[in-house]
Amino acid sequence: MISVKKIATVALILGHSALFAGTMGPACIPGNVTVPCPTMGWDIGIQALYLQPLYSNTNLSVVNVGSVNGTLTYDDLDNDFEWGFRLEGSYHFGPGNDINVNWIRWHDDLSVRSHAGHLSASIDPTLSLITLGSVIYSGTDFDAVNFEFAQHVDFGEFKDIRFHAGAQYTRIHTQFRGDQTISGTSTSTALSGLPSATGALNFNGGGPRLGMDMLYNWGAGFSIYGKAAIAAIVGENEYRNNAIFSDIPGALSRPVRSSFVSLAPEIDAKLGAAYTFGTPQGNFTLDVGYMVINYFNALHFSNLDLNTAHETRLSSDFGLHGAYAGLKWISAV
Template sequence: MFKKATISVLGLVASVATAGSMGPACTPSNVTVPCITNLWDFGAQALYLRSIYGPAKAVELGALPENKEINSDWNWGYRLEGSYHFNTGNDITINWMHFSTSIDPTEFLGVLTIPAIGLPAIPAPFDLISRNRIDQVNVVMGQYTDLSMRDKMRFYGGLQYANIESTSKNYYITEEIPFIGSNPFTKFDNTDYKGIGPVVGIDYSYYITNSLSLTANGAGSILIGTNKYHAGFVVSPTEAIVEQVFFRKKGVVPSLEAKLGVNYAHNTPIGVANIQAGYQVVNYFNVLQEQLFPNLVGPVRPVDYGVFGPYFGLKLIGNA
């Protein structure tokens, strides 16, 4: 479902950081650049997002109900950004996106087996609780161009850093099992990725009036970093790890991002205030790790992670 949403948004084109009035252009040709100027801007966006995993982690294989999707909660995040504009349409921009959410306790019936301590395969219900988060930082340099009086584009490139984490626990309910009733088991399942690499993108805006514009954005990155996976069983009350799996490797992770929105610019005594709203989709491919079954069985394999949802923001542009 997430990949279909990604394709549909990308197909509509690429979000838009271009904001403010349409402004003069300095070259009377088909494609022009803005006049020399020195500006700054600061912006903040409220993000209302939901995270989603690839199919291999979106369901709990080997447990009942079969193919029950694990849905994360919608939650608020934020994006902060600042830019310095100089020369004929150049800018240096830094932005930071942060989002975290959780998955409410989800009931399953699985098979509990821990060969390391001689525990045979026994049916056992469990509650799954999970949290995930993403921090994304971009440092880029851009160039604005005027395709016409109404069509504006910004091409940019730079570096992106991403820190993505997913942690979960299975709380096995064993009170009714005589020989382990007083020593309940918990399984932890943690995976994360930290990487840095090049990012490129295009911002586009179409001005309906001097103040109101439709915006779109498309961006992609290729990150180089480290994947980690750590899972195991913990027995109470000692909290001792009785069996575990640890996996770590270097990984190259591509990502795609798309936005569609609107921007309204209003002049104020201290600069141009831009009110923004829209919808965004972000997907990192093969960025996290997971195992096929909940009992530390099967190979460790990669899985996608993404977020999607609306955003609302305010950006202030003023003279430097």
């Protein structure tokens, strides 16, 4: 009898344990994945960009300003933030489809980036000090035109994703100039104003581009978003300079030009916030955010050893980063 009671008690305990162990919380019901109802309309937008250029190769971002006790000293080139713009226009049609064309334009004037290598010395006590110096200039032009075909998808009530595919055309032009000065000698007129060392790095190309724009709606017109895209850009990668040195007696310069077709993978990303409000003339969207663009191995420069006729090619990424703010108008037809 005791054994039967013990068995019944153990069975009851195990039954309750199994009941509690198998109890789950409320079942998660996934939100519907839908596309918007068919519509037709246009939009146009403009953004102000405040961006700074980035280079992965130190030869394009720092300069040797001298040495102390045999240790080389470098100084950053003062690559400033500069203004640019982004223009876009879209045609909306069907269940969440759109065709978008946008153009990014950014320009940095050729201006002084560093006063490097200033040195004063006296070779002869009877002569005045000799001053050696160099002034480094640089400037950049950047254009990118994107063509996108997109599909808008709603993931539940608050989350939207716009998937897009298309093509990009890119133009990058960077130029450098170094002015050397020597003054304070009895032959200053002959030594001052030496020819400037100049260089130009160019990339022009195009290729396919894919991306997505992810948005979360907070309500009352407010939203936050993240956007990302990748591209494979194929184009002409060119470098040229006036190379103010030569092994030929009496020659002041020997120009160098190097050009080849290369692949420059591209990635860009944005994080931002937006506010949309309606008017009788259509919807307006204000947005602000931070963006990063990078083209891998988009630029190169060549060093040519005239004694051995050996060429060295060094590559560099080109990128931009900074803040932006813009306004878009959407008008449904």
